[in-house]
Amino acid sequence: MTSTILRVLPSSSASDFGFTFADASIPPRSEPISTLRVAFHSNEAEQHLQQAAAHLRDGELVAFPTETVYGLGACALHADAARKIYDAKNRPADNPLIVHVSDRDMLERLVEKDAINPAMDALITAFWPGPLTLLFPVRTKKGKPIVPTAVTCGQTTVGIRMPSHPIARALISLANVPIAAPSANASGRPSPTSAAHVFTDLGHSGKLRYIVDGGACTVGVESTVVDATAPGQVCVLRPGGVSVEAIGDVLKQRQLLAAPDAPSQGQAHLLVYGKDMARSAQQELAPTTPGMKYRHYSPQASVILVRCEQGDNVPSVASFMQHIAAQPNARIGVLCAIDSPLFVALKRIAHPQRALAMWAAQCEANAKRTSPLVSYDQSQLCIYSLGTSANAAMAAQRLFDGLRVLDADIVWDDKQQTCDVILVEAVGEAGVGLAVMNRVQKAATETVVVGC
Numbered sequence: 001m002t003s004t005i006l007r008v009l010p011s012s013s014a015s016d017f018g019f020t021f022a023d024a025s026i027p028p029r030s031e032p033i034s035t036l037r038v039a040f041h042s043n044e045a046e047q048h049l050q051q052a053a054a055h056l057r058d059g060e061l062v063a064f065p066t067e068t069v070y071g072l073g074a075c076a077l078h079a080d081a082a083r084k085i086y087d088a089k090n091r092p093a094d095n096p097l098i099v100h101v102s103d104r105d106m107l108e109r110l111v112e113k114d115a116i117n118p119a120m121d122a123l124i125t126a127f128w129p130g131p132l133t134l135l136f137p138v139r140t141k142k143g144k145p146i147v148p149t150a151v152t153c154g155q156t157t158v159g160i161r162m163p164s165h166p167i168a169r170a171l172i173s174l175a176n177v178p179i180a181a182p183s184a185n186a187s188g189r190p191s192p193t194s195a196a197h198v199f200t201d202l203g204h205s206g207k208l209r210y211i212v213d214g215g216a217c218t219v220g221v222e223s224t225v226v227d228a229t230a231p232g233q234v235c236v237l238r239p240g241g242v243s244v245e246a247i248g249d250v251l252k253q254r255q256l257l258a259a260p261d262a263p264s265q266g267q268a269h270l271l272v273y274g275k276d277m278a279r280s281a282q283q284e285l286a287p288t289t290p291g292m293k294y295r296h297y298s299p300q301a302s303v304i305l306v307r308c309e310q311g312d313n314v315p316s317v318a319s320f321m322q323h324i325a326a327q328p329n330a331r332i333g334v335l336c337a338i339d340s341p342l343f344v345a346l347k348r349i350a351h352p353q354r355a356l357a358m359w360a361a362q363c364e365a366n367a368k369r370t371s372p373l374v375s376y377d378q379s380q381l382c383i384y385s386l387g388t389s390a391n392a393a394m395a396a397q398r399l400f401d402g403l404r405v406l407d408a409d410i411v412w413d414d415k416q417q418t419c420d421v422i423l424v425e426a427v428g429e430a431g432v433g434l435a436v437m438n439r440v441q442k443a444a445t446e447t448v449v450v451g452c
């Protein structure tokens with residue numbers, strides 16, 4: 001069985017997927033209303049989403065778009081359905097899944113009302129539906145957890161989010177069950193931000209019947225995972241689509257943010273794992289710190305993180321490139337902004353002269369994200385544009401696509417489509433840039449500092 005792609009693409013306007021929500025506006029912002037109802041005005045959208053929803057209700061897998069990345073979904077209330085996710089992705093059995101809900105009613109069936117403390121309530125109100133996952137204590141009924149241990153891997157908490165992508169919310173609402181879904185990549189690969197990425201990884205596995213195609217994801221990196229269950233602490237376990245700064249602003253507005261050195265006294269300290277909270281070897285051996293234990297986001301090519309710094313004690317871009325290009329006919333992919341220090345340096349040294357400058361002048365207008373092939377020394381180079389360096393959201397949206405395109409989609413001069421090494425230039429860590437750097441650091445096997 002090869003996966004079937006069910007198209008639910010936007011029609012006349014970017015947000016018209018062939019249905020509307022009664023009582024709720026389509027994002028960018030809508031409230032986490034109590035009950036979501038879907039009203040179709042396109043037969044194709046209705047047929048495809050109903051087919052996918054019925055498959056989910058039958059305990060089977062469906063891949064679907066969210067605003068962050070595509071998810072590989074299964075009913076979150078049935079252990080056998082959830083187990084199919086681990087099998088299809090080849091996911092380690094101790095890495096818990098996030099549960100997706102369409103509305104507040106669905107959340108309240110999974111979580112005790114009094115488990116939602118003021119900090120969690122503030123974050124839900126501000127960021128749901130949207131790219132934020134919150135941990136909640138697992139609720140039990142007659143001594144058994146409502147969300148089976150196949151989903152939580154026996155953790156005492158369950159991660160839940162309400163995605164803002166209209167297709168994700170409509171699908172969950174039609175299935176009328178919460179949906180467990182990790183990113184829909186094969187384990188260890190870059191997360192998928194299009195239906196084609198999902199198809200590449202899982203389309204021929206024989207384990208995934210349907211992929212709902214809703215176009216490219218807008219956020220492009222996964223949700224921010226926050227643990228606010230302990231009083232006095234809001235811990236960002238994984239940076240993602242909601243920035244740490246935005247979380248701080250909301251807590252501050254609601255007078256829930258404790259000053260860094262002050263005692264918490266009913267307020268909470270905002271802590272970022274790996275920054276304010278020291279990295280813990282013990283925690284990293286357990287799977288509970290998202291994305292810490294396992295190899296992540298890796299294309300076939302090796303990935304090198306390149307930091308450009310000013311100074312005399314670091315090698316120049318030219319000498320670094322000479323080292324990389326030492327192997328004859330090396331195929332080198334570069335992921336960077338088109339106004340970045342690395343790009344400016346490559347423009348100067350790549351041949352033919354001016355080829356990169358001409359591409360950069362019109363690549364955004366022509367939606368041409370990859371450069372023509374250029375050469376340096378005996379190697380070939382292809383650049384994938386992450387946009388301009390001031391635009392961290394664009395870098396986030398393009399990161400995983402860039403890794404996948406450079407890894408497998410470029411036809412090099414020798415007609416090969418594989419790439420030897422991908423250089424990714426560091427971006428600023430403000431806003432969603434923190435999530436971008438977090439993913440790049442995990443994908444990279446090496447970090448190199450060069451002088452620009």
Ligand code: TXA
Nearest residue numbers: 068071096097155157158159182183222223288290291
């Ligand atoms: O944006 C997203 O979050 C996407 C879309 C599909 O919603 N999903 C996603 O799932 O990124 P996944 O499985 O690739 O990453 C979820 C991370 C995992 O690293 C897991 O370890 C962590 O969240 N996680 C899940 N439940 C947890 C829990 N109870 N405690 C700590 N970490 C948890």
Ligand code: MG
Nearest residue numbers: 182183184191
């Ligand atoms: Mg993932």
